[in-house]
Amino acid sequence: MFKSVLVANRGEIACRVFRTARRMGIRTIAVYSEADAKALHVREADEAVLIGPAPARESYLDAARVLAAAKATGAEAIHPGYGFLSENADFAEAVTAAGLVWIGPPPAAIRAMGLKDAAKTLMIAAGVPVTPGYQGEDQSEETLTAEAARIGYPVLIKAVAGGGGKGMKRVDRAEDFAAGLASARREGQSSFGDPRVLIETYITRPRHIEVQVFGDRHGNAVHLYERDCSLQRRHQKVIEEAPAPGMDAATRKAVTDAAVRAARAVNYEGAGTIEFIADASDGLKADRIWFMEMNTRLQVEHPVTEAITGVDLVEWQFRVAAGEPIPLKQDDIPLNGWAMEARLYAEDPAHGFLPSIGRLDHFVMPEGIRVDTGVEEGGEVSQFYDPMIAKLIVHADTREEAADALAIAAGEVEVWPVKTNAGFVMKCLDHPRFIAGDVDTGFIAAEEADLAASPLSALGLEDAARFLRAADAASAGDDHASPWDGWNGAIGFRANAPATSTQRVIVNGRPHDVPLLTNEQPVTSYVALSAGEGVVFENGSAFEIRAFVPAGAGGGAASDGALRAPMPGKIVATPAKAGDTVTRGQPIVVLEAMKMEHALVAPFDGVVGEVGVSVGDQVADGTVLAVVTASGSQ
Template identity: 75%
Template sequence: MFKSVLVANRGEIACRVFRTAKRMGIRTIAVYSEADAHALHVRTADEAVLIGPAPARESYLDAAKVLAAAKATGAEAIHPGYGFLSENADFAEAVMAAGLVWIGAPPAAIRAMGLKDAAKALMVEAGVPVTPGYMGEDQTPQRLKAEADAIGYPVLIKAVAGGGGKGMRRVDAAEAFLDALASCQREAASSFGDDRVLIEKYILSPRHIEVQVFGDSHGTVVHLYERDCSLQRRHQKVIEEAPAPGMDAATRAAVTDAAVRAAKAVDYVGAGTIEFIADGTEGLRADRIWFMEMNTRLQVEHPVTEAITGVDLVEWQFRVAAGQPVPLAQADIPMKGWAMEARLYAEDPSNGFLPSIGKLDHFVMPDGLRIDTGVQQGGEVSQFYDPMIAKLIVHADTREAAAAKLAKACGSVQVWPVKTNAGFLVRCLEHPRFVEGDVDTGFIGAEEEKLLAVATIADDALKPFALSLRNRAALMTQALGGDLVARGFRLNAEPRNEGRLYVDGEARTLPLPWSWEEQFVDFFALESTIPAFVDGNAFAVTYVMPSATAFGTASASDGSLRAPMPGKIVAASAQAGDAVTKGQPIVVLEAMKMEHALTAPFDGTVESVSVTVGDQVGEGTVLAVVVAT
């Protein structure tokens, strides 16, 4: 066994590989870009090497820099992770030519399975069922349309060199084919440098079933059962599970046998995945599952296979790369219980799932399950890389128990201020169709209205956050030397027993249990914002003290006007030297989607205005000072 390994990847991928390497006593080496200088995978490794600027093409995708790092650190092996260079045959050959152990698929297998048309032809020869379609050399629009017409609509146009959902178009009618073809070819050329396509019959109720295979250099290939990855959004997997719901023994035997034949056809060594498309209109049937493609690497969703088999697939990769045989015979590989994995992304489902970047001021994951992540509190989500920040993996005796456990875990996620899809994941996992196992690749699109419903928070759930904010404001004022006065006091009237909140910018008023022993703070510290987490959703909650609402100002007793919360200056109507009367607006702050006028606390003269229109200010910043006359 080699004694050191360099992982040519980043984030949770590198952290995952390092975890097994450390358990096996193998020295770990990380590579990192300038954007990842303080990343978790860098701090986790025994040694780390800077290999370039933030863009992946100048760092993680630069094979020469990765090899140089391996040489400089004395690495004996390179693990490519998944993504980046993991399916680059030229890189694999360069690693081996440098005398290093390549912990990945053989270059010949990568090439054989890298082009979808050639891979399908190879599968036909191996007796593996493939989806009806056209994979010919004639790429003229006329020939391609004729083949699509013969197959029958709907059809799927797929880039020969495609992957990750790119270079793929569904066509429902003959008259739409040529426009879709042109669009697909442009995207394929841009993304892969190859505009060739193939045509497949589009399956109306498609299930995405994949089989984990593992081969060694002694000619053995085994499978570790199947996974169901049907819950997808725009061809990107969202939730994966193992085994596949509705899979009977006969169908499982047929699909796993086909997967093993596929791997043997390319003399496969290492971890790989054979992906199948199934027609789920009448449940899973052996005669309605077809080969789609092979991923010649470890997959993002491999933890669910590890959970049901008890196997560490990365350990197997190390052992097989070192020349050892596959550790278990096929008959000895168990399948116990049910596992599910949810991909937690830094993205905003309410805004078209756009990535959300920035610092993770608050990052708390639930206990009692496996969490694979490459970030931690205080870290940062970069604009340069994939926005997946964690994988939540659960295992239970039954599918129903696993789904409930994962929904609870996703609902306990706390991330701020970066937005995540945690609430969306909860709604997916609790949807009646998902619970029943009635899922295909069109599930999210069909149920989008329910899954993307605007999240709300009830008044009862808000009360603890309002009380917390009130106490926080009191502590802030004490620290700043502010005066304390009786809670809710009003001359000749009962004390106010309510609090005013802004939840994501919208005003809410609710009763709160005041007591005369409690006190509140001077105006300048009367507003503060904290996140409230409910069912995986994060809400920005700002508490406004009753007296701040009544007086419409945020001023200290010395006449200093301070920003009640972070915001932007949108108006400054007074200048130094101006005479002002009590209540006259001095500065207007825009915050939480509302304008807040800061007014003169008494008759006087403006001594100074320290901001201009357009300035961004923090909470407590002195904006202007008024002196009494």
């Protein structure tokens, strides 16, 4: 066994590989870009080397710099993680040529499976069922048009070197084929430098089934059962589970046998995944599952396989790369219980899933489950890399128990001010169709309007009342107050007020009038930002709240009508100017932060006393942007 390993990657996969390496007594070496100088994976490694500027092409994708770092640190092996250089056959050859151990499949296997058309041809020869279609050398528009007609519409045009949904176009009618083909070719050329395509029949209710395989240089090949990765958004996986719901023994044997044949066909070594597409219109059937592609690396979703088998797949990678045989025979690999994984992305589902970047001022993950992450509180989510910041993994006896546990975990996520998809994930897991196992790759698209709706759209009176208590706690200076058994110094509260009296709370910029005598329930979790301001975390969502305090009420940062920046950002608009008469809720200043616009509104009817910023100004958290004077107080 080698004594040191350099991980040519970043984030959660680097941390994941380091965890196994430490347990095995292997020295760990990290590489990092300038943007990752303070990243978690850098601190967790025994040694770390700067390899270039923030853009990946100048750092993590620069093979020469990675190899130079390995030489400088005396690394004996290189683990590529996933993404970046993990499926680059030239890099794999360069690693071995440098006298280092390559923790991955042989370059020939990477090349054999790297192009979708060549891989399908190879699989047909190996007796692996493939999706009906055309993957020939003749790429003329006339031939491709004729083949699409032969296959029958709808068809799927796919770039042969594609991945992640790039260069993939569905065409429903013959008259739309030319435009779809041109688009797929452009994307293939732009993303992969290869305009060639293949054509497949389009499956109307597709399930994404994949099988974890492992091979060694002694001729052994095994599978570690299947995973279902059908819950996707625009071809990007969101929730994965193992085993696949509705998979009977006969179908499982057919698909896992096919996966092992595929691995043997390319003399595979190490961890790999054979991906299949299934026609789920009539359940999973052995004759309705076809080979799609092979990923010649460890997968993001490998933890669910580890959970049901009890196998550390990274340890197996190390051992096979060191020349050892696979540790277990096929019949000795168990299948226990059910596992699910959710990918936690830094993105805003309520605003088109736009990436959310910036500092993680508050970052709390659920306890009692496996969490794989490469970030921590105080760290940064960079614009330069993938927005996945963590994976939540659960294991239980049954699918129902696993789904419940993962939904609870997603609901316990607390991240601020970066937005996440935790609330979206929780809604997916709680959806009746998902609970029933009635999922396919179109599930999220069909249900997205409800799943991605802003949590504010469902904010009710009871919620606003509970948030009011949080705002009052903020005004009282509590750092983390949950639950409350009293008003804790409620600003503006009148002991003799009639039952119809209300108090206003501002939630994510929206005003809510709440009866003071409402019988509230405590919020789940709350963190104070400053006097009179805080964040409530519930069901995976974050709500910024502040108490509304009219002028003259005394106490609180808002009593003078000052509008403060809730986070660092750039001023993009000033709809109001000094001297303007404004009404409650009217936008005064618009701040852009983390690629999103945030309108700061008048807290009450009044007159704008001053606007202290201009368009283009960069402001710090807490900066006073404008002041509104209440009507009648002048």
